Amino acid sequence: MAIWLNQQAADFEARFKAFLTTKREVSEDVNAAVKSIISDVIARGDVALADYSLKFDGLDFNRISMRVTATELDEAYRDLDPAIRDALHLAAERIEKHHRRQLPKDDIYEDAIGVTLGSRWTAIEAVGLYVPGGMASYPSSVLMNAIPARVAGVPRIVMVVPAREGAINPAVLAAAKIAGIDEIYRVGGAQAVAALAYGTETIAPVAKITGPGNAFVAAAKRQVFGTVGIDMIAGPSEVLVIADRDNDPDWLAADLLAQAEHDTGAQSILITNDETFGRSVEQAVERQLKRLSRNETASASWRDFGAIILVPDLEASVPLADRIAAEHLEIATDNPEALMAKIRNAGAFFLGRHTPEVIGDYVGGSNHVLPTARSARFSSGLSVLDYMKRSSILRLGAEQLRQLAPPAITLANCEGLDAHARSVAIRLNPEA
Amino acid sequence: MAIWLNQQAADFEARFKAFLTTKREVSEDVNAAVKSIISDVIARGDVALADYSLKFDGLDFNRISMRVTATELDEAYRDLDPAIRDALHLAAERIEKHHRRQLPKDDIYEDAIGVTLGSRWTAIEAVGLYVPGGMASYPSSVLMNAIPARVAGVPRIVMVVPAREGAINPAVLAAAKIAGIDEIYRVGGAQAVAALAYGTETIAPVAKITGPGNAFVAAAKRQVFGTVGIDMIAGPSEVLVIADRDNDPDWLAADLLAQAEHDTGAQSILITNDETFGRSVEQAVERQLKRLSRNETASASWRDFGAIILVPDLEASVPLADRIAAEHLEIATDNPEALMAKIRNAGAFFLGRHTPEVIGDYVGGSNHVLPTARSARFSSGLSVLDYMKRSSILRLGAEQLRQLAPPAITLANCEGLDAHARSVAIRLNPEA
The missing domain is CATH 3.40.50.1980 (Nitrogenase molybdenum iron protein domain)
Known part of the structure; x- marks a missing residue:
């Protein structure tokens, strides 16, 4: 065949x-619908989330809380088939061990003329993980997305998951508990992505959103990109x-x-x-x-x-x-x-x-979030680096500035940027 | 004030x-115009590039070749003010030295139970650098975009630059020569981005496009993202x-x-x-x-x-x-x-x-392409890593498979993926 x-x-x-x-x-064009959902969440916050959850998931936040409680998490973990629980633990342990090796090292050094240069890595301050509902709600994906974030040292990891009438796959909750996530909200779709990007009364905004989702989630991630970071669109x-x-x-x-x-x-x-x-x-x-x-x-x-x-x-x-x-x-x-x-x-x-x-x-132990549809030509699977960012460092003393000033001034002038030239020159000669 | x-x-x-x-x-909505330019370049290739170059840049490819010749490059380099040339060389050397330290190391190892795991880094096969024309045509940006790509080991680096009536800033050409780029085309705008992403008769496609540009270029980069990789939108x-x-x-x-x-x-x-x-x-x-x-x-x-x-x-x-x-x-x-x-x-x-x-x-020596508009919360400046990608490696023997099979089968069954479970089980028991 x-x-x-x-x-x-x-x-x-x-x-x-x-x-x-x-x-x-088949790429559905859901951009207009998603745009309107995002604007609505920005404008109405939790009230918008409640409306969409009622409409799309049959879920009433007056009856069931938006945030999953610690008790629910504990119970899901406790009541899970022990064989599954053990398998999740084994997977988590192997994933963590492998991903720890990906932690980048800072590199701060002095060069031949005494300039200090460097690369410093820090964890992203807050990350949101999108977990799909229904058939595609996979506990393994929770581990694969959350553990690299935890290894990176992300101080706040938030999970959102659509919950048809409030129900979440208990294996997904157990995986979240194993991965050390305790901030979980029963919201899904474009509205969840909007809440993570812009924040609502209940959900504080994050700086990056990762995890797979349907066409609405993918479109929402594309639209909020820039306000927050996103991973690849799978x-x-x-x-x-x-x-x-x-x-x-x-x-x-x-x-x-x-x-x-x-x-x-x-x-x-x-x-x-x-x-x-x-x-x-x-x-x-x-x-x-x-x-x-x-x-x-x-x-x-x-x-x-x-x-x-x-x-x-x-x-x-x-x-x-x-x-x-x-x-x-x-x-x-x-x-x-x-x-x-x-x-x-x-x-x-x-x-x-x-x-x-x-x-x-x-x-x-390696990550199962990998580049699809020929994108391995230019991108990589999910790793600890996706939850960190690098700052460069430069430090000159008076002597190093004196050495590097002339070529810097030459290039600034060549580019017609005279305030650039002056910002260097003024330190050598107050009359510049 | x-x-x-x-x-x-x-x-x-x-x-x-x-x-x-x-x-x-001010975000101009140029998406529709850009979409039509991209479709046109896909359909008509070089002919479309010629039409747009005549229309937008007053440049006739019947009179001036699309590709910059080796002689033109050499002349631009030779005729440049020696002070600028020296400054570009000094900058290039410092940039290269710093970026060499960013080269990632492969990490291939055997774990406690004898599984081989690894991360292997390879350069992207071909990269396109967009260089703006006119006032924002900066030789320093050529160095900052091209040198990390060369350090990464990218075998093919292509530069595109709009050329009003054929003219390109000679300092930009000299910087390209210093950075080791010899494949340069006089095309700009969304049409250049489309050519890099999809290829034409003259320009073979690349796998990733980096470099700054105007609203049309930024919109085109967003639209071709997925077909090729892009850097951040500055x-x-x-x-x-x-x-x-x-x-x-x-x-x-x-x-x-x-x-x-x-x-x-x-x-x-x-x-x-x-x-x-x-x-x-x-x-x-x-x-x-x-x-x-x-x-x-x-x-x-x-x-x-x-x-x-x-x-x-x-x-x-x-x-x-x-x-x-x-x-x-x-x-x-x-x-x-x-x-x-x-x-x-x-x-x-x-x-x-x-x-x-x-x-x-x-x-x-550090890179001047850096995350703008609060995106340093979740992203990093341009580095050698942006021109490489990582493949993960896994190798089990029969004994390792026997050990890891049971939890893998348990999780596959828990996720309702029985072909997954069978692909492991069949190796242990042909009757699975």
Whole structure:
């Protein structure tokens, strides 16, 4: 059902190019609606939040409090299936350990002429995490967004989550508790993003908003960008598997389907140098599809966007992988590092035959928030750095200023900025 | 002419809040025009570029080539005033030395149970630098944008610059040559951004676009974001000077005016604990204003957006500085490090009495592309990291998979993703 592309076919370049540029997302234009919701939250604050929550989530803040109480959090944690709780703890611990290594070091030094230069990193003062409601309300995403923020040292982490009639997935609350979040509000959609960006009587504003959401949330994040920071706008997910014939076709078929079940717009691609092996994987996909609870979603994704690309040898996959710039890239060969070293663009590499991408979704320790839709060409997965910012530092004494003043004045004059020139010159000569 | 705010006055909070939220930019809505230009460049490529260049820049590609030739570059460099050329070389060398220290290190390691985890940094494959034309065509900005890209190892750096009737500021060309850029096109505006993002017959597409521009350029960057990466959208510049009375009022007045001459929307703020000193600075500003060639711009900026804030002691400036989150923060005291340590939000610190911000604009070595309009709360100045991206790496063996499989399967099932669960389980038990 997926398409086949043969790198040695005459029409390959044209077909590959068309494949790369196929749109996998229907972009709803919700900008006008979102704009009006944001203005309303700015103008009416909590009252607007209450109105939208009643309208969109059937949730009445006269009956259920906007803020989740400490007791609710404790109960969700306590009542969770112990196996899930343990798995969340294990995931949290591994995520934290890995992300601690990402903490940047300040670098403050004196150069050859005695100028002090430096880079100082500080945590962002307050961050808001958007957690989707309903089917896409994933406890793993709470950990992946919150733990890097906590490791960064963000003093205030706020979570917002839409709550249909007040209900929040207890595993999401338990994950929040494990991640150390205690400020959680039952609001979602564009109104939640507006509240985080501009503040209301109940919700103090934050400086950055991260986390996935639907078209309204994505549009709201774009609109408030500038007032606050935002993370990337996540698109539909994709996996690229590069594999030789020495793999169990069933394993790789399962990996392709794990991606496909996310979303009808998800994309699963196999690149192999063995046509027979490719056919076996294709058959395994068809077989396994029948057994999936999300059969319809996965079938649509595989039918519309899946692909098997045949290459003469795996080396030839390198330029294709760079152009695909996959969110997830599995290299299922004996020496995956050698191939990885040649590939520039991928959100995350999963190496060898025993590293299904799903391990990275949950318990690998690395982050599962990764650049989608070819954006791995220019961006990175979520990390501790996304919750910090760097200030540069410069300090001159009188002697260093005397040395650097002439070229600075020359360049300021060259640019026609005479107040710039004077601000340096006046320190050397009061008559300047 | 600037406003005075006294932190101990009863109405301070209200006035400071109003001051912070004053809009300093008239935002033109050019989105529709930009959208049509981008579509046109996608559809007609070079022909569209030629049409817009003729229309907006009076530039005929039948007479002057779109691409700047190597000879033109060499001549611009050769014919430049040697003092300017030397100053550009000195600036370039200092910028390069400082930015080399920002190169991130890969971190690939094995954890306690034998899982290989890692972060690998790679340069972005191709980057486009937008350089404005006319008055705002600054050679220093070419260095500040291009050198970090080169240090990052970006293999292809392209520059676009609008050229009124073909002319480009020779200092800009010389700076490009010094920065090692040889692919330069005479195109500007939204059409140049579209060409960089989507490519034309002459200009191959890039993966990220950086550099400042007018409202059309900013709107185009927002619109192509996602197809390519972009840097921040720069707003009007600002400086905050925190100073005690032991400063020469003329020096600090000159620093405030260096900011104000940029743009009528620029903002210069002085915080001091000494009212008499504040008055002296204010008088010095008025005196110096008269001598500036950009008197009108600087006067308007100081009148409309300048401020002197009086605090009882300099410690009290800390929360104000964090809320202002200035692009440039000068601390003109004897022990500026002590105050800096308490301030979270600033794009760049300029410490002591001999570090006018202007040194950082040109020859300090740190980058002058910094977060404006309060965005230092959540973002950083331009650095080598902006031209790189990070891929995460995960590798398990059979034994590690056996250990991590159960919690991964538990979480996948908890999230209702059974293809995820199967992709792990099938490797342990073919009957899964």
